[in-house]
Amino acid sequence: MRMMIFGAGYSGQAIAGEALAAGMHVSGTSRSMEKCAALSAVGIEPFLFDGATLSAPLRDAMAQTTHLVQSIAPGAAGDPLLQLTEGDLAHHFPRLQWTTYLSTVGVYGDHGGAWVTEETECRPVSQRSVERVAAEQGWLEAGARAGVPVAVLRLSGIYGPGRNGFVNLAQGTARRLVKPGQVFNRIRVEDIGRATLFLAERHLGGLFNVTDDEPAPPQDVVTEAARLMGVEPPPEQAFETAELSPMARSFYGENKRVSNAKICNLGFSFRFPDYRISLADLWTSGRWKP
Numbered sequence: 001m002r003m004m005i006f007g008a009g010y011s012g013q014a015i016a017g018e019a020l021a022a023g024m025h026v027s028g029t030s031r032s033m034e035k036c037a038a039l040s041a042v043g044i045e046p047f048l049f050d051g052a053t054l055s056a057p058l059r060d061a062m063a064q065t066t067h068l069v070q071s072i073a074p075g076a077a078g079d080p081l082l083q084l085t086e087g088d089l090a091h092h093f094p095r096l097q098w099t100t101y102l103s104t105v106g107v108y109g110d111h112g113g114a115w116v117t118e119e120t121e122c123r124p125v126s127q128r129s130v131e132r133v134a135a136e137q138g139w140l141e142a143g144a145r146a147g148v149p150v151a152v153l154r155l156s157g158i159y160g161p162g163r164n165g166f167v168n169l170a171q172g173t174a175r176r177l178v179k180p181g182q183v184f185n186r187i188r189v190e191d192i193g194r195a196t197l198f199l200a201e202r203h204l205g206g207l208f209n210v211t212d213d214e215p216a217p218p219q220d221v222v223t224e225a226a227r228l229m230g231v232e233p234p235p236e237q238a239f240e241t242a243e244l245s246p247m248a249r250s251f252y253g254e255n256k257r258v259s260n261a262k263i264c265n266l267g268f269s270f271r272f273p274d275y276r277i278s279l280a281d282l283w284t285s286g287r288w289k290p
Helices: 010-021 033-041 056-064 080-085 127-146 165-171 189-202 218-229 246-251 261-265 275-285
Strands: 002-006 025-030 045-048 067-070 098-104 150-155 157-159 176-178 186-188 206-210 236-238
Touching: 002 010, 002 056, 010 025, 010 067, 010 189, 025 033, 033 045, 045 056, 080 127, 098 127, 098 189, 127 150, 150 189, 157 189, 165 218, 165 275, 176 218, 186 189, 186 275, 189 206, 189 261, 206 261, 218 275
Parallel strands: 002 025, 002 067, 025 045, 067 098, 098 150, 150 206, 157 186, 176 236
Antiparallel strands: none
C-alpha cells in the first residue's frame, strides 16, 4: 500500500507515522526544500508542491497511490488539489482505494453550546469555514464519481508534542480568557494519526468527528497545565475586554460540544480521550517541548 499526504505538516506527519508503522510506503508534499529534507529524515518520500502545479515526479507518484490524504486548506478559489485534477480522481489516481480529507469542526458554526454530531446542520460563520464546507462536498462528490470511499475528518483544536499549553506557559504567552459558557473540544495529534489509519484499513468513508470526549472551558486547560508544571497560572481575563486578533476572536463566536460517538461506535478508541490524560502524558514523558 502506498499513501500520499498532500500537506505533510503537523497532522500529516502524525498520520505518516502510523502508516509507516503499519508497513505502508508514505510520500508527502511540502512547499520548501528544507521541509522536504525533514520529511525524508523521518522516512517520508518528499515532493515539492506549491499548490499551483503538479510536477512530473509528483504525477508519477500519484499514479501509484492507493491511499490519499489531503490536508491542505482551501482558499477562495477552492481546494487546490481538486482544482488541479478537476476532481477526476480515477484519472490522476488510477490505483486509489481510499481517500481522506482533513476538515474542521468549524464547519458546524455556532450552536449555543449544544452537542453536535455528524448529522447536525453546518452553519459556517467565518469565510475559512465556508470554504471548508465547499471542499468537503467537493471531495465527497469526487470520491463518488471515482467509486472510492472518502472519509472527511472534522478535527477539533489540534495539540500535542511541541504545541501545547506547557509551551505557552514556558514562553509566557499563555492566557486564561473567560467567556461564560464557552467550551472547546480538542484533539491530540497522535489520535488524528490513529483515527486515519483505523478508517483507511477498513476503507470507511463518510463524515467523522475526530475529537476528544470532553468539551471544556479553555481557561481550565491552562490551569491544569500550570498545575502540572508547578507554576502559577496567568490571571483570568474577561473575553470582552481582552485584546485579540480578529481570527482569535472569531473562534469564541462558535460555541458547541462535538460528539465523537460515531467513530467510537465503529470500534475506535481514543488514546487521549480528555485534556487531563493528555497533558499528564505530555508532562511526564517530557515530550511537551518543541
